[in-house]
Amino acid sequence: MAVTGAVMVGFLLAHMIGNLKIFLGKEDFNEYAHALRTLFEPLLPYRTALTILEIGLVVAVVAHMWAAITLARRAAKARPVKYVAKKSQATGYATHIMRFGGLTILLFLVWHLLDLTFGVVNPKGFDSAPADRMVAGFDPSRWWVTLIYLVAVVMVGMHLRHGVWSAFQTLGWANRDRNKVLRAASAVISLVLVVGFLAPPLAITFGVIK
Template sequence: MAVSGSIMVGFLVLHMIGNLKIFLGEDDFNHYAHWLRTMGEPAVPYRTVLTILEVVLVVAVVLHMWSAISLARRASAARPVKYQSKKKSHAQGYAVHTMRYGGVIIAVYIVWHLLDLTFFVVNPKGSGATPYDRMVADFDPSRWFITLFYVVAILLVGLHLNHGIWSAFQTLGLRSPRSNKALRALAAGVAGLVTLGFVSVPLSITFGLVS
């Protein structure tokens, strides 16, 4: 769970940085998209490195989901009889439901995102357009519902990140009375930065700041 989650966090941070290049203009964004596909050339064929990274990411996502299901089953098996007193804080219950149901929505979002901006099946411009044009067309004001879907999914990713990073700190034994506040702030900071970075792109396009 921790290893696969770390891989995904690293990917999200790098992916966010790349997406923000859209604010530098069409040429910079298209150049970045081209560079992703030509990494390693001429030592390796076109798109080899990117494909390897995508495979690693898919494996990490599958392992993360498998780990979550396995841990839930182990916890249930270890305590087949429910507690007589359900003493659970509001924060704990909220976190559990966010991770569980938010994870399902995030999985649906990942599938849509791949069909949209990787395989271009549901993108208005299709495979014949430039990466910049596809991105702008995707979040056109007339397609506000797509923007809304992306923003909601990214907000759930942020909540997932916040709780996941904090849980990882606990699992690794880094939490202590002295480090508690700092680690919570770090988890919230990383989650907030990634969320803000990702939502800024579709919102800027929908509201005409990027066109």
């Protein structure tokens, strides 16, 4: 669970940095997208390296979900009788965020791919330049798409904040001396990703990027 989560955090950081290139101009963003598709050419055919990375990400997502389901079932079997003492609101809140937040993120990921990667639901379609798809996807007339994106990214941040902290514990890094620092690090990582992912769509929706 922790390892697959770390793989996805690494992907999110790289993806966020790439998205922020839209602030440098459409040409820079398109060059970045082209560089991903021609990675390791001519040693590898066009888009091969990117496809391998995408497959690896899918494997990580599936493995992460499998780990979550397996751990939930194992926990249920370990304690078939509920606790007498009621769980704290914080613990219950985190549990709901991880379960339902994960499902929300998965559904959003499908929409995100159909919109900006494959262009199926994007006004510009698949044959358009990546920068044009992004600008069209978050056009002010499609404010509801930006709103969905905002909610989903915030959910990712909440999921990530708890997930990174849990990973620190799982990997044995957390202890009394490090807890405050690691909790702060979890919050900072999630906040950076939320702000970084929301900056481009909000800038487009409010006319900063056209």
